[in-house]
Amino acid sequence: MSLQIDQHSRKLARRYIQVATGLLIPLYVLIAVALYGIFIYAPTEREMGDVQRIFYFHMGTAWNAFLTFFGVFVAGIAYLVTRKAWWDSLAAACAEIGMVFTSIVMITGSIWAKPIWNTWWAWGDPRLMTTMVLWLIYAAYFLLRSSFPEGDKKYKYCAVFGIIGFLDVPLVWMSIRWWRTIHPVVITGDGAELASEMIHVLIISLIATTVLCITLVALRMAMRLNASVVDEIVQKFERRGVTRS
Amino acid sequence: MNQAILTWILAEKDLKVECRSPQAFLTTIFFAVLILVVFNFAFDPGSQATREATPGILWVALLFPGIIQLNRSFQSEMEEGTLYGLTLSPIDRGLLYMGKLLANWAFLVVVDLLVLVVFIIFYNFSFSVQMLWVALIIVLASVGFTAVGTIFAAMLCSMRTREVLLPILLFPIIIPIILAAVNGTQEVLILGETEFLKRWLQLLISFDVIFVATGFLLFDYVVAD
Numbered sequence: 218m219s220l221q222i223d224q225h226s227r228k229l230a231r232r233y234i235q236v237a238t239g240l241l242i243p244l245y246v247l248i249a250v251a252l253y254g255i256f257i258y259a260p261t262e263r264e265m266g267d268v269q270r271i272f273y274f275h276m277g278t279a280w281n282a283f284l285t286f287f288g289v290f291v292a293g294i295a296y297l298v299t300r301k302a303w304w305d306s307l308a309a310a311c312a313e314i315g316m317v318f319t320s321i322v323m324i325t326g327s328i329w330a331k332p333i334w335n336t337w338w339a340w341g342d343p344r345l346m347t348t349m350v351l352w353l354i355y356a357a358y359f360l361l362r363s364s365f366p367e368g369d370k371k372y373k374y375c376a377v378f379g380i381i382g383f384l385d386v387p388l389v390w391m392s393i394r395w396w397r398t399i400h401p402v403v404i405t406g407d408g409a410e411l412a413s414e415m416i417h418v419l420i421i422s423l424i425a426t427t428v429l430c431i432t433l434v435a436l437r438m439a440m441r442l443n444a445s446v447v448d449e450i451v452q453k454f455e456r457r458g459v460t461r462s
Numbered sequence: 463m464n465q466a467i468l469t470w471i472l473a474e475k476d477l478k479v480e481c482r483s484p485q486a487f488l489t490t491i492f493f494a495v496l497i498l499v500v501f502n503f504a505f506d507p508g509s510q511a512t513r514e515a516t517p518g519i520l521w522v523a524l525l526f527p528g529i530i531q532l533n534r535s536f537q538s539e540m541e542e543g544t545l546y547g548l549t550l551s552p553i554d555r556g557l558l559y560m561g562k563l564l565a566n567w568a569f570l571v572v573v574d575l576l577v578l579v580v581f582i583i584f585y586n587f588s589f590s591v592q593m594l595w596v597a598l599i600i601v602l603a604s605v606g607f608t609a610v611g612t613i614f615a616a617m618l619c620s621m622r623t624r625e626v627l628l629p630i631l632l633f634p635i636i637i638p639i640i641l642a643a644v645n646g647t648q649e650v651l652i653l654g655e656t657e658f659l660k661r662w663l664q665l666l667i668s669f670d671v672i673f674v675a676t677g678f679l680l681f682d683y684v685v686a687d
Contacts, residue, residue, distance in 0.1 A: 297680075356634075360630055365621075373684070381610060381635060381676060385635050388665070388669055395658075395661060395662075
């Protein structure tokens with residue numbers, strides 16, 4: 218017996234995997250260069266010492282955490298306008314990777330903060346707290362996702378929540394900022410307060426983590442498509458009386 | 463003008479239902495007062511530290527009735543199919559939202575102000591002009607709270623797990639409101655200043671404007687079909 222399965226989804230999934238594998242070699246090179254830069258090329262920070270080297274990784278993931286959150290917002294609007302399921306799967310992939318990156322930001326931040334601020338966690342710091350709220354919004358987003366069966370309704374609601382969550386972030390930032398901040402402001406209006414080698418390494422790190430982020434999003438999208446294809450095959454078998462053992 | 467009248471008609475329907483069966487209203491107030499009492503047992507009522515924490519206590523006590531009200535707000539409409547009927551009527555979906563928002567907000571403000579009176583008595587504050595500032599914070603904070611809450615409540619109204627999901631979705635989003643309300647109240651009640659109060663009121667107003675507009679635009683997607 219032959220099974221008619223969604224060839225379009227399979228092709229699309231293969232395309233994403235091609236994108237991801239195409240990015241792998243540049244990604245490895247970038248990561249290698251970034252690691253070299255972080256541990257060998259960049260000078261040791263005068264006051265903080267070696268622990269400052271976590272900053273390059275911290276900034277890279279933080280930037281991507283916000284970028285993916287923006288992705289959820291844009292994909293949400295695009296879904297509401299076009300009603301194409303592709304946008305929802307992009308939003309979901311962005312949220313998943315964003316959640317991982319946000320967790321990394323908080324963990325690396327804590328590792329840095331313990332020796333420097335003498336505390337793992339500082340309530341009242343705008344960046345820290347905004348990141349935590351971002352994490353909470355991502356978590357709520359996944360709880361919402363898992364509460365609905367697949368379909369237009371779920372995609373719409375998740376899009377609405379993603380849009381509201383994104384619009385909320387500047388307000389969270391402002392409200393926490395009006396408490397006192399102890400976070401070091403590295404990049405000010407006058408330019409970065411960093412040695413030029415440090416800036417080079419920072420730029421490489423940002424590019425490397427961004428490529429990593431894009432690769433992971435593409436892989437997640439391929440996985441989602443393949444999962445839907447597998448679901449379809451299972452359903453077809455079940456309809457013919459074959460059950461999962 | 464026509465739209466304002468339509469909004470009012472939609473809100474009036476909900477408020478009439480509330481007035482005819484005040485049970486929910488009384489239960490909600492009772493719950494808030496109970497929280498105030500429990501806090502009195504949880505913290506030493508005579509100490510200075512508790513005194514300084516009173517704005518926080520007030521706002522925790524006001525937060526939970528809000529959640530109860532939002533969870534209820536689409537319940538009767540689901541049971542009798544009112545929401546379905548309303549979506550069939552030739553009204554802009556945004557107005558449905560505004561009507562619901564107005565009703566939820568009015569209900570919440572009345573509850574909150576009564577709770578504030580009980581709070582003033584229990585925690586030994588005086589009925590001064592300063593309290594008008596707190597009342598203003600309540601009025602503004604309730605707008606933003608119900609603006610976001612009404613959208614989420616509409617999304618979740620057909621879910622079995624809505625009681626748990628609603629606060630999970632709502633609390634991270636309303637963190638700016640909680641911060642502004644607690645700090646604004648602290649300015650008035652504890653520090654006796656109004657210097658930074660303006661800032662917190664501005665934050666509340668910007669939150670209100672952003673999310674009422676967002677709700678108005680997005681509600682169509684939430685109730686359609």
